[in-house]
Amino acid sequence: MSKNESNAGRKAPQSHLRVCGILKRFGGVEALRGVDFEVARGEVMALVGDNGAGKSTLMKVLAGAHAADEGQFFIDDKPVSVTGPKDANALGIQIVYQDLALCENLDVSANLSLNSEPLKAGWGFLPRILRPIDDMEMEVKARAALDVLQVKTLQSVRAKVGGLSGGQRQAIAIARAVGAASTVVMLDEPTAALGVAQTRQVLDVVKRLRDTNHAVIYISHNMRDVFEVSDRISVLRHGRNVATYITSDTNPDEIVVAMTRGFDEGTSNAN
Incomplete structure (x- = not known):
């Protein structure tokens, strides 16, 4: 718990996902140096830091895209192993990358069911790859x-993703993550x-995502957005924890100071 949280006389919420002592090297470069991080269900934890602070690396470690060189993972305080994306998916950890990874030539329903398409009954005698897709069930699942x-901004789940706005695409990508039995x-x-x-x-979608009892990790450089949607803010600098703040008890200036000066100015350690 950071100095900010202690001074406020509040306890951090019970963590759902927690990592301790995460170290990640790329050759001779330490991208993450003993990072501790946690997020609770029903919470938006913002993860901020200047370019090169380690935000994206930590996110990819949590998603299993990078294997940590050292450190421990916990789900509801139970130790778990995350060595690849399959492990993360099995634990309910989903990531929505900035490029969204949507198929623009497919419609909304197909994107939401990608790699998990419902198949029509009565075709079990065929290999799965040859069984026809149940389009009606796919539409129901998408809606x-x-x-x-x-x-509410989509008129039809049969609309091609390539013709949608950036905001609509983001909503679809988030909905796909939610539909993957994620926490x-x-x-x-x-x-x-x-x-x-x-x-x-x-x-608005991010706020509703919190209300579905998901644990939400929100990476952004936009302080206005961070302060609107987050409950707590975790700051990284040079691959290390700097501080964790309760959003309502801090301000953008304090966060920027932590991001740019960190340990050099004695900012409180997150743990």
Whole structure:
């Protein structure tokens, strides 16, 4: 717990995902140097830091895209192993990268069911790859996933993704993560390059994602967005923890000082 949290007289919420002492090297470079990090269900934990602070590396370690060289993972205080994306997926950890990884030539329902398409009954005599897809069931699943996040801007789940706005695409990518039996959703710069109206759509979806009892990790350089959606803010600098703040008890200036000066100015350690 950081000095800010202690001074506020509050306890941090019970963590759902917690990592301790995460170390990640790339050759002779230590991208993460003993990082501790946690996020609770029903919480948006913002992860901030200047370029090169280690945010993306930590996110990829949590998603299993990079294997940590040292450190421990816990889900609800039980030790778990994350050595690859399959481990992370099995634990309910999903990541929405900045490029979204959507198929623009497919419609919304197909994107939401990608790699998990429902198949028509009665075709079990064929190999799975040859069985016909149940389009109606796929539409029902897509609408249900979007309804969870109250996405109202789509007229049809049969609309091609290539013709949708940036905000609508973000909502689809988040809905796909939610539909993958997830409990942790990580968002990498979800409002980057979006206009005002589209940013508003995405921020509203993030708030509703928290209300679904997911643990949400929100990476952004936009302090206005961070302060609007987050409950706590964790600051990284040069691959190390600097501090963790309760959002309502801090301000953008204090966060920027922590990001740019960190240990050099004696900013409180996150642990």
